[in-house]
Every structure is written in C-alpha cells, then in structure tokens.
Amino acid sequence: MIDEELVQLLTPEGERVAHPEYESTLSGDEIFGLYRDMAIIRRLCNESTSLQRQGQLALWAPIQGQEACQIGPGRALDPMDFTFPTYREHGIAWCRGVEPKEMLRIFRAVSNGGWDPYKYRHSVPAIVLGNQTLNAVGYAMGIQRDGAEEAAMTFFGDGASSQGDVLESFVWAASFNAPVVFLCQNNQWGISTPMSVQSKIPLYHRAHGFGFPGIRVDGNDVLAMYEVTKRALDNARVGGGPTLIEAYTYRLGAHTTSDDPTRYRVDAEVEVWRHRDPIERVKSLLVHEYKMKQSKFDEVAEEAEKLALQLREDVLAMDRPDPITMFDDVYAEFHPLIEEGRQEMVDLGVTGGAH
Amino acid sequence: MSQEVFLLPDVGEGLIEAEIVTWKVAVGDTVILNQPLVDVETAKATVELPSPYAGVIVTLHGNPGDMMEVHKPLITFEVGGSGSAPAPAAVVAEEPKVSNSTEGREAVLVGYGVANEEGVATRKNRRSTSPTATATPVAAAPHSSGPVRTTPPVRLLAKQNGLDIASVPGTGRDGVITRADVERALQGGGAAVAAAPRKASVPKTGPMQPTRFVGNDLAPWATGPKEERIPAKGVLKAMAEAMVLSKSTIPHAGVWLKVDATKTMELIAGLKQQPTLEGIRISPLTVIALAVTDAARHFPGINSHWDDATKEAVIKRSMALGIAADTSKGLIVPNIKEADQLDLVGMAQELNLLVDKVRAGTTSLAEMSGTSFTITNVGPFGVDAAMAIIPPGSGAILAVGQVAKAPWVVNDEVVVRQVVELCLSFDHRLIDGALASKVLAHIGNFLTDPAAAIIAG
Known part of the structure; x- marks a missing residue:
C-alpha cells in the first residue's frame, strides 16, 4: 500500500532506517520535544472531543493519528514564516504558539477566528475547502516582492486536493516560482470518500504536472516529516520555488464530531494504522536508543492532563459575544451592504452579550 | 452538594433529537469526569457521550429506544462542591470498550427474534425508573383543527403506510407532526391508530397491529388501503436485486439432512x-x-464462489461467515471475518457483537460485504426447513430449521430426541452433489456429538 519512494526515517517499530537523501539531524532532547508536542496535542484533542459531546463545542475536528504530520513541520518552520491552515491543524497552531483556548474559540462559535494571525504568523482556519492555498501563494508572492528570506506554508487534505482552488494555487505558485510549501495530509478519507476515488495517481505526482517537485513522506514518522519540510522551506526561502509534500497518514478518528466513520470503513483498516501510531514509534526510539526513563513520559502525561483541565475551565468560562459584533470584521472598511444587514439586526433587537 | 442537569447536546450540527441506544451507567453510580455515560444514535451517527461532571447519577431521563429531544434533560447528577466545576480526576474516553454483555438485548438473528419487546422492563431500565424519569413521547399538543402541520417527507411516510396524517398527534414545536410521531402511530403506540378511520365492528378484520414488511410497517388489514405499492428502496431494493441476480445466474441444488442435536x-x-x-x-x-x-x-471447496468473468472457481481459505439477520429495516447479512480462526467462546462473542451491532443499527457496509458462506436460521420462526437462495458472491448457504422433539430410532428403539433439519443450497457450477453431501454430513456429525468434534478438531 505504501509507495516505495516514501521517505521514512523511523519504522513503526521505532527503528531508524537509512534514506539516500535524508537523515535525521535532531538530538535526543529535540526528539523528546517532538514527543511532548504530539502527546500534549493528542490529549488536548481528546478533551475537545469530550467537550463537544457534552454540548460545550459546536463541532470538533479530531487530529488523532496525524500528530506527526503537523508537529514535524510545525517545528521545522521559522518564526518569520507564515502558515495557512485548514480546520484540523491544531498541531501546527500549537507549534506556532497559539494558546489551546484560542484554538477552541471558533469551535465554540464565540469567534470568527480565534486569534490574531499576525501575532503568531498563523492564519485563522479556513473552513472553505482549499481557500487557504490561494492565500498562501498570494502571501508568498508578497514575500518575493519584499525580497524577504521567508516562506509561506499551507495545509490541506486529500479531499481538498480535488478543489479547483488548490489546483489554481499550484499553477500560480509554479508560474511565479513562489516561496511556498504545500503540505497535503493524505489521511486516506475525504470524509467518506476513499483515496481510490479521490485520485487515480499518488497525490505527490500531481506536482510534476504543474512543474515543481512533489515528495511523499511517511506522515506518521515525525523525524521524516521534520527533515523533508525543513529542506523544502529552506529551498523556498532561497528562491528554489514551491514543493508539494504528501504526508501519507491516516485519520484514526472521525472526520469531525458530526461523522461516524464506522459506517464507511472497516475496523481492520483502522487496526492496521493503529500499529503505525506516530507517538508510539518515537517513544520506542527514545526508550531504546536514548534510554529515556518512564518517569519522563509520565511527566509529559501529567503536563498534558493539567493543560486539558485548564482548557476545559477556559472553555466553560468563555463569554458569548454580542451577535451584532459578527458584522465588525467582514470587511476592513465600511461596507454599505454589511451596514444594512447590521442595522436590520439592531432593529430586530438581536443584541446582548454573555448569558 | 447540588444537582446538575445534563441536557442532551446537539452532537451533530443542527440535530433536533437522538435515540438512546445503551446506558453505560445506572442511577446511584458514581462517575468521574469524561466517563462514558450513554450511546445515542442521531440521524448522522451513533456517538458516545462522556460525563461533563464528576458526581452521582440521580436520574436517567429515558430508556433505551426512547427518542430524546436536544436541549432537554438527559441525566441529573448530584455533584459535590461548587456545582459545575468538575472534580480534577479525569479520564479520557479514548477507546470505548465494546461490551459483550447481552443483558436486555436479545439477538435478532433470523430465528432468534426479539424476545424483549418494548415495554418489557429489563433490569437496567427498571433501575432507571424513578419518579422524575419521564420517557418520551412527551405530552401531545392538542389536536389542531387547522391544516396539518408537518414536512413533505413525513407526509409521504404516512401516505406510504396508509396512515391518515391528520389523525396523528403532533409533538413537535407548535404541534408540528414529526417523523417520530408518525412512526409511533404506525407502531400502534400513539393514539393515532385508534383515531384512524375504522368501520364499525366488521368481522374478519385481522389483527389491528401493523406488521413488518421488509423494513416497512404495513397497516392492519382492516385499516390499510385496498391496494398498496411500496417503492423498491433500501433493503427491499437490495434484496430484490440480489435474489434476481442469484436465481438467474446460479444453478441451485440442495441436500437435506435431519440430525439428532440432543x-x-x-x-x-x-x-x-x-x-x-x-x-x-x-x-x-x-x-x-x-x-x-x-x-x-x-x-x-465449500468456501468458494464462481467468478463468471474469468470462468474460475475461487476457493477461499478464510471464512467470512454471513449470518442472515431479521432487522427492523428488513433482511441484512453481516458477516464474521476470519470465522475459521474462532473457538466456541470466540464464536459466541463474535455473534454477540454482531447482534449488538445489528440491534444498534451500526452494522457497516464493510461488515456486510465479502461473505463467503452464509447461515440462515429459520427455526425460531417455527418452521422445519428452508431451501435458501445463495447470496451472490458465495457458493453455498446453510438453512437451519427449528430444534424440536421428535421420534428417533436409536438401537432399533423409537425414542424422543431433539431433532433439527438442515438444508445446504449450493452452486452446482463448482460444487457437486458429492462434495455438498460430505460437507452436510460433516456438519451433521459435528452436531450429533459436538464435544467429540471439537476435541478432534
């Protein structure tokens, strides 16, 4: 099932493998840092799922299984790079410094975004499929015009890979040799649409048709994800143009909390991917190669537990904004139609804040 | 100490109701934060709800099978201290365990029909009954004399089932008739059937309860239309297509055997x-x-099928054992993958699991595909034998009749034994009478002395 050309540096059993072009440059402490990121983001994700099931969030998009796809690139990025996520990039947001409670604001429907994109150089989640790839290419073209040594990076899934916006963004990125890295997390299922229907060729092959390199990485191998992303970003920053990285992975949970994956996929398939868990293989490496003690992992679990409870407290304490404020940020400047809509709501008496 | 009421959340963006599938807790249980409480089925998914509080369960506001309204009470908790602030002990319901308990859930495999009909209290729902427990349906809105308020699909559902929509009491907002109202009326639960137009005491009306017909409720003989057409959808459509395909492509043959199953x-x-x-x-x-x-x-050779495209007999050395199941939606055939790897207890557990999923309506398409051999058990319907049709994609099906006491000859004496009749239907393109006979005789010998057969392996 996995392509022969897939870049892998760490097997599911946690053993290092050699690759002709890539090797891991990370120290034991740095690898432990990646483990910590992944364990924390998984715990926060589970708490968020519970909060949704308890009626405290309108929706949640679980990340479980895809932690390495995001933590690897998240730590490969430079602070001055700019990232353009969709709604499942909690791991990227975490690495960019977004606070967990800020991530949940949009899912609790108390904000149109959740955080200041310029503070973290991380855009707010694009819910419209594929839209963020155009934003990223536009930003990357801006970097070129500024003559800065920065890169833009954008994230989407195998489902969004079929969107016209994504393919248009490929054309523009190629034509202008824009400093952008496309990361497609191929988690095998676009809601209930299997990969076999989504594309007749491996997704990373598509890049060649547009005129830039594509590469497939084991998306459950955080070491490979880190190295491949780092090289693609470095290449973009020095004028090397765009790269498409296909992170070959699997969504272990539901598409969102509104989805029931047992209705369209077999348990056996999920089981196979559980054995490829991105967190377990790093733990195995840390134990065997770096003789990491269990107490270190326990400390991470404790820290994650505290953060989860803090997140719960923060979410329950969130105030509901005055509905009228939803008109405020549609356009940066005054817009007559928006003002008309706002006035209509005022006339209806739809105002009022926390309750 | 104070009480907190957990309202049924909208777990799927704009849902108005959810059905209780299984309670995982009982009144009096102490629960911790995020402990699984209940499985509910919505129009979109079956989901597990974790506890928003640490505390003690005071009231469960419904029973399995009840349709609950979103934002109405589901569970009342007694919580310590400052009310909504949860206790620090938390667990994450990462991977809910699948229970093998069959308490209160009878198999609905063909032949093991639902013994535990609605209304019969099981241990769990008896326990949950308390003075404050209210089961839906909620009080029906007064009958409006104006135009009937409902939606087109609900109107169609009533029409297809020969039910006068105007006779159904609406429990939705402002008295709107919901799908649940119509379904309740069709099951004879509401006042609707009683209120349906009925001729005065005519003899030979037949039973007044609606009956099931491939997943549809058929109105009783007396009250239903004189002729009714049910469009081929869902299970009816699938069954019709599969049977025509099977009967028009597979040359069926059968062998029979009576077995002493004492x-x-x-x-x-x-x-x-x-x-x-x-x-x-x-x-x-x-x-x-x-x-x-x-x-x-x-x-x-018996675990095989004919590939007509390549003109090959395909022999499989792994059995996906299909079990024909009678569900509220009609006949479905989920299978147990790698059934040949199971021992007696393993088989029992897998069958329990399969029944649970059938009951809960969570059988996935994958669990219904790839069947290599099927068992259909018609015995519990009170018949002796059946000549079953082979599902497309496999080579044989075993029909099992009722196990009943019958005269049997042992050492030239007629004695009373528990006897069952088996019929093996097979695809004669690839399976011949000799093989089918040997297989059926082997099954018969197994049932005649199962302990010896299990030990012999």
Whole structure:
C-alpha cells in the first residue's frame, strides 16, 4: 500500500532506517520535544472531543493519528514564516504558539477566528475547502516582492486536493516560482470518500504536472516529516520555488464530531494504522536508543492532563459575544451592504452579550 | 452538594433529537469526569457521550429506544462542591470498550427474534425508573383543527403506510407532526391508530397491529388501503436485486439432512452453568457456526464462489461467515471475518457483537460485504426447513430449521430426541452433489456429538 519512494526515517517499530537523501539531524532532547508536542496535542484533542459531546463545542475536528504530520513541520518552520491552515491543524497552531483556548474559540462559535494571525504568523482556519492555498501563494508572492528570506506554508487534505482552488494555487505558485510549501495530509478519507476515488495517481505526482517537485513522506514518522519540510522551506526561502509534500497518514478518528466513520470503513483498516501510531514509534526510539526513563513520559502525561483541565475551565468560562459584533470584521472598511444587514439586526433587537 | 442537569447536546450540527441506544451507567453510580455515560444514535451517527461532571447519577431521563429531544434533560447528577466545576480526576474516553454483555438485548438473528419487546422492563431500565424519569413521547399538543402541520417527507411516510396524517398527534414545536410521531402511530403506540378511520365492528378484520414488511410497517388489514405499492428502496431494493441476480445466474441444488442435536443442546445447557462463561450467550447457532467452519477446514471447496468473468472457481481459505439477520429495516447479512480462526467462546462473542451491532443499527457496509458462506436460521420462526437462495458472491448457504422433539430410532428403539433439519443450497457450477453431501454430513456429525468434534478438531 505504501509507495516505495516514501521517505521514512523511523519504522513503526521505532527503528531508524537509512534514506539516500535524508537523515535525521535532531538530538535526543529535540526528539523528546517532538514527543511532548504530539502527546500534549493528542490529549488536548481528546478533551475537545469530550467537550463537544457534552454540548460545550459546536463541532470538533479530531487530529488523532496525524500528530506527526503537523508537529514535524510545525517545528521545522521559522518564526518569520507564515502558515495557512485548514480546520484540523491544531498541531501546527500549537507549534506556532497559539494558546489551546484560542484554538477552541471558533469551535465554540464565540469567534470568527480565534486569534490574531499576525501575532503568531498563523492564519485563522479556513473552513472553505482549499481557500487557504490561494492565500498562501498570494502571501508568498508578497514575500518575493519584499525580497524577504521567508516562506509561506499551507495545509490541506486529500479531499481538498480535488478543489479547483488548490489546483489554481499550484499553477500560480509554479508560474511565479513562489516561496511556498504545500503540505497535503493524505489521511486516506475525504470524509467518506476513499483515496481510490479521490485520485487515480499518488497525490505527490500531481506536482510534476504543474512543474515543481512533489515528495511523499511517511506522515506518521515525525523525524521524516521534520527533515523533508525543513529542506523544502529552506529551498523556498532561497528562491528554489514551491514543493508539494504528501504526508501519507491516516485519520484514526472521525472526520469531525458530526461523522461516524464506522459506517464507511472497516475496523481492520483502522487496526492496521493503529500499529503505525506516530507517538508510539518515537517513544520506542527514545526508550531504546536514548534510554529515556518512564518517569519522563509520565511527566509529559501529567503536563498534558493539567493543560486539558485548564482548557476545559477556559472553555466553560468563555463569554458569548454580542451577535451584532459578527458584522465588525467582514470587511476592513465600511461596507454599505454589511451596514444594512447590521442595522436590520439592531432593529430586530438581536443584541446582548454573555448569558 | 447540588444537582446538575445534563441536557442532551446537539452532537451533530443542527440535530433536533437522538435515540438512546445503551446506558453505560445506572442511577446511584458514581462517575468521574469524561466517563462514558450513554450511546445515542442521531440521524448522522451513533456517538458516545462522556460525563461533563464528576458526581452521582440521580436520574436517567429515558430508556433505551426512547427518542430524546436536544436541549432537554438527559441525566441529573448530584455533584459535590461548587456545582459545575468538575472534580480534577479525569479520564479520557479514548477507546470505548465494546461490551459483550447481552443483558436486555436479545439477538435478532433470523430465528432468534426479539424476545424483549418494548415495554418489557429489563433490569437496567427498571433501575432507571424513578419518579422524575419521564420517557418520551412527551405530552401531545392538542389536536389542531387547522391544516396539518408537518414536512413533505413525513407526509409521504404516512401516505406510504396508509396512515391518515391528520389523525396523528403532533409533538413537535407548535404541534408540528414529526417523523417520530408518525412512526409511533404506525407502531400502534400513539393514539393515532385508534383515531384512524375504522368501520364499525366488521368481522374478519385481522389483527389491528401493523406488521413488518421488509423494513416497512404495513397497516392492519382492516385499516390499510385496498391496494398498496411500496417503492423498491433500501433493503427491499437490495434484496430484490440480489435474489434476481442469484436465481438467474446460479444453478441451485440442495441436500437435506435431519440430525439428532440432543448432545448439542446438552452441551449448551452445560456451558450455561459455567461461571467463567457468564455473560457470554451460547446458542445452537454458535455450535452450528462452529460446525460450518470445521467443515470448511476439512472440505475447503465449500468456501468458494464462481467468478463468471474469468470462468474460475475461487476457493477461499478464510471464512467470512454471513449470518442472515431479521432487522427492523428488513433482511441484512453481516458477516464474521476470519470465522475459521474462532473457538466456541470466540464464536459466541463474535455473534454477540454482531447482534449488538445489528440491534444498534451500526452494522457497516464493510461488515456486510465479502461473505463467503452464509447461515440462515429459520427455526425460531417455527418452521422445519428452508431451501435458501445463495447470496451472490458465495457458493453455498446453510438453512437451519427449528430444534424440536421428535421420534428417533436409536438401537432399533423409537425414542424422543431433539431433532433439527438442515438444508445446504449450493452452486452446482463448482460444487457437486458429492462434495455438498460430505460437507452436510460433516456438519451433521459435528452436531450429533459436538464435544467429540471439537476435541478432534
């Protein structure tokens, strides 16, 4: 099932493998840092799922299984790079410094975004499929015009890979040799649409048709994800143009909390991917190669537990904004139609804040 | 200490109701934060709700099968201290365990029909009954004399089932008639059937309860339309297409065998006494399923199908054992993958799981595809035998009749034994009478002395 050309540096059993072009440059402490990121983001994700099931969030998009796809690139990025996520990039947001409670604001429907994109150089989640790839290419073209040594990076899934916006963004990125890295997390299922229907060729092959390199990485191998992303970003920053990285992975949970994956996929398939868990293989490496003690992992679990409870407290304490404020940020400047809509709501008496 | 009420959340963006599938807690239980409480089924998904509080369960506001409204009370908790602030002890319901308990959930495999009909209290829902527990339906809105308020699909549902929509009391907002109202009326639960137009005391009206017909409720003889057309959808459509395909492409043949299953029944009775097997439901079907997999190991040719495109007989050395199940939606055939790898207890557990999923309506498409051999158990409907049609994609199907006392000749004496009749239908393109006979005889021998067969392997 996995392509022969897939870049892998760490097997599911946690053993290092050699690759002709890539090797891991990370120290034991740095690898432990990646483990910590992944364990924390998984715990926060589970708490968020519970909060949704308890009626405290309108929706949640679980990340479980895809932690390495995001933590690897998240730590490969430079602070001055700019990232353009969709709604499942909690791991990227975490690495960019977004606070967990800020991530949940949009899912609790108390904000149109959740955080200041310029503070973290991380855009707010694009819910419209594929839209963020155009934003990223536009930003990357801006970097070129500024003559800065920065890169833009954008994230989407195998489902969004079929969107016209994504393919248009490929054309523009190629034509202008824009400093952008496309990361497609191929988690095998676009809601209930299997990969076999989504594309007749491996997704990373598509890049060649547009005129830039594509590469497939084991998306459950955080070491490979880190190295491949780092090289693609470095290449973009020095004028090397765009790269498409296909992170070959699997969504272990539901598409969102509104989805029931047992209705369209077999348990056996999920089981196979559980054995490829991105967190377990790093733990195995840390134990065997770096003789990491269990107490270190326990400390991470404790820290994650505290953060989860803090997140719960923060979410329950969130105030509901005055509905009228939803008109405020549609356009940066005054817009007559928006003002008309706002006035209509005022006339209806739809105002009022926390309750 | 204070009480907190957990309102049924909208778990799926704009849902208005959810059905209780299983309670995982009972009144009086102490629960911790995020402990799984209940499985609910919505129009979109079956989901598990974790506890928003640490505390003690005071009231469960419904029973399995009840349709609950979103944002109405689901569970009342007694919580310590400052109310909504949760206690620090938390667990994450990462991977809910699948329970093998069959308490309160009877198998609906063909032949093991639902013994536990609605209205019969199980241990769990008896426990949950408390003075404050209210089961839906909620009080019906007064009958409006104006135009009937409902939606087109609900109107269609009523029409297809010969039900006068105007006779259904609406429980939705402002008296709107919901799908649940119509379904309740069709099941004879509401006042609707009673209120439906009915001629004064005419003889030979037949039963007044609606009956099931491939997943549809048929109105009673007396009240239904004189002629009714049910469009082929869902299970009806699938069944019609599969049977035509099967009968028009597979040359069917069959072999029959009567078997003395007394020792099988004794084995089951004995296993039921085993304390280590408590909670594991073992039935004649369990032993028959085991006999089938054993026969396949001895005669792999029976676990096969004909590939007409390549003109090849395809022999499979792994059995996906299909079990025909009668559900509220009609006939479905989920299968147990790699059934040949299971021992008696394993088979019993897999069958329990399969029944649970059928009951809960969570059987996935994948669980219904790839069947290599099927068992259909018509016995519990009170018939002796059936000549079953082979599902497309497999080569044989075993029909099992009722296990009943009958005269049997042992050592030239007529004695009373527990007898069951088996019929094996097979695709004669690739399976001949000799092979089918050997397989059926093997299954028969297994049931005649199951302990010996299991030991012999």
